[in-house]
Amino acid sequence: MLPNADIKAILFDLDNTLLDRSTAVRRYFTQLLQDASPPLPEDEFELTLLTILARDRLGYEDRAAFFDWAATTCFPDWTPAELWSDFREKLPRMIEPDPLCLELLQRLQPHYALAVITNGSAELQRAKIEAAGIDQLIDHIWISEETGAAKPDRAIFAQALSTLGVTPQQALFVGDHPHQDIYGARQIGMHTCWIQLDRTFPGEFPEPHCQISSLDSLQCLVP
Structure with missing residues (x-):
């Protein structure tokens, strides 16, 4: 269940929380495979795409290792550096605004620091x-690149709480990563909410205070 505490701030992870990174990554690599020459047979195309997405692990895979593998295995005409650079340039173009997410943030904004x-x-x-x-x-x-600290380091959460002027008990963190998001926020004392993405929460980490299948469940926080 979502906390009944005096929540004054809601802090979010970004990828696969506030935006659908998985769909954007699928679009990027679909386009790249479609541009391949010679074109892949349909069954090989789909298998290659699914293998790439599985190897990416929702973005959790080490970036250098992932792009080294992708260039070597799937895109031999690219160097890992070229592929990583192209990905960074084009991925934002693959992202589309989510009307339900925007509506939720608009409804939450008058009542919480976001x-x-x-x-x-x-x-x-x-x-x-x-x-x-x-x-x-x-x-x-x-x-993280700007703050000098990365989740799950307590420092990045502490910076946020200090700037927002709230205690950990007055803040809710919403994210999809069991270690970076849930463990990171819990270790400083924040309330936590995990986006499931059709997964079971791994037992090696402290459990989130609540689990939801989609951001829409946060509508109940609107007074």
């Missing part, structure tokens, strides 16, 4: 935030 804490490149993450249309609905954004 923030994002995300790991990654500042340029790429900010481009994705803008592409998703949530930049005008979020009060603060913390990106």
Whole structure:
């Protein structure tokens, strides 16, 4: 169940929480495979795409290792560096605003401080935030490249709480990563909410205070 506590701030992860990274990544690699020459047979095309998405592991796979594998195995005309650069440039174009997410943030905004804490490149993450249309609905954004600390480090959560002027008990963190998001926020004392994405929460981490299948479940936090 979502907390009944005196929540004053809601902090979100970005990828696969506020925006559908998985669909954007699928679009990017679908386009790349369609541009391949010679074209892949249909069955090989789908198998290759599914293998790439599985190897990406929702973005949790080490980026250098992933793009080295992808270039070597699937796109031999690309170097890993070229593929990673092209991905960073084009991925934001594959992101579409989610009307339900935007409506939720609009309804929450008058009642809570809203923030994002995300790991990654500042340029790429900010481009994705803008592409998703949530930049005008979020009060603060913390990106690991800019802060010098990355989830699950307590420091990035502490920076956010200090700037927002709330205690950990007055903050709810919503994210999809069991370690970076849930463990990271719980270790500093925040309430936590896990986006399931059709998964079972792994037993090696402290459980979130609540689990939801989609952001729409947060509608109950609107007074």
